[in-house]
Amino acid sequence: MSRPLVRLALLVGVATLALGPLAAPANADVTGGCTVTINGIDAKTAHSPGTAIEVNEGDTLKVVGTAPGPITGYNVTMKYGLFGYKAKSGVVTGDETTWTGTVKIGDYTRFGVGIYRAEGASTGTVCSGWAYIKVDGPFPLTTAAGAMAGIATIAGVAGMVSAARPPKGGRSPGKGRRVRGSIFGLLAGVGAAVLLQQFAVAPMTPMLMVGVPVGTAMIGLALGWPKAVAVAAAAV
Amino acid sequence: MTETSKFCEQCGAPLAEGIAFCESCGHAVPRDESTPAAPPPAAAGFGVAPAPGPQAAPTPAVPAPSVSSRGRVSWAPLVIGLVGVLLIVVAIVSSL
Helix, strand or coil, rough: CCCHHHHHHHHHHHHHHHHHHHHHHHHHHCCCEEEEEEEEHHHHCCCCHHEEEEEEECEEEEEEEEECCEEEEEEEEEEEEEEEEEEEEEEEECCCCCEEEEEHHHHHCCCCCCEEEEEEEEECCCCEEEEEEEECCHHHHHHHHHHHHHHHHHHHHHHHHHHHHCCCCCCHHHHHHHHHHHHHHHHHHHHHHHHHHCCCCCCHHHHHHHHHHHHHHHHHHHHCCCCCHHHHHHCC | CCCCCCECCCCECCCCCCCCEEECCCCEECCCCCCCCCCCCCCCCCCCCCCCCCCCCCCCCCCCCCCCCCCCCCHHHHHHHHHHHHHHHHHHHHCC
């Protein structure tokens, strides 16, 4: 095996190892004999985009948790890919085994619509659960997040196409085209991932947040390769 | 072309002195007329050195893709692109 292919194989291996944990199943299922409901719906039934709990952007999310023993507090977290925002937290006194947290949807989705992940957890007797919520509102491309994602996707794709075109006059060496293709590919991937989330096609999971931009960056890198189009044609 | 190019006509990569093929894309480098005597091209009209190998075939107007100066095709862009596509598909499917 030639040295470049060995390097490529190593690159793919490292990328796979790095991305593997991102694809692992979510760990915040309802555990420990507890229940978590969101707007009266059992969280366990809303673990896919198709079964997401539908709310409007002006609604309030009511999260109720029940534990088999006394609890001391609770947290409600809104997750977006690798990021999480603690939307609500509270202290529970006495021997209560139930907690309730309310979150105004608009406070956390003001820049867009689509699918988000809501998590609820109690302390003391530890219980946790999560569900996808689908926020309905204006057309995704008219929101701040959707518009910026659309522009990023178009600009990224245009840059990738530009990087794939043969240079003129020796002004753009091959390495520069590959770098340009990768950067614009990354931009297109970030935009595409946000669009998928905004249009409620897929939730913004860590894997989507990282995998799509890395994948499009690799496509951009390939397109910026000298004669990449000819290589593809030869392969076909 | 009578001048020695500083950059490859095909991919724009910088060219070292005296090389016959671009090290980046494999495109044949036109020879300077002042260059010392070299084997004549196998066919008129292309103005390039013969390709390496047992057959001294002329380099076509559109050379083979990503042929290195050693005459090997680089499949790296195709492999990288396919891995990228695969990664996108896996990322989306695993999120559904």
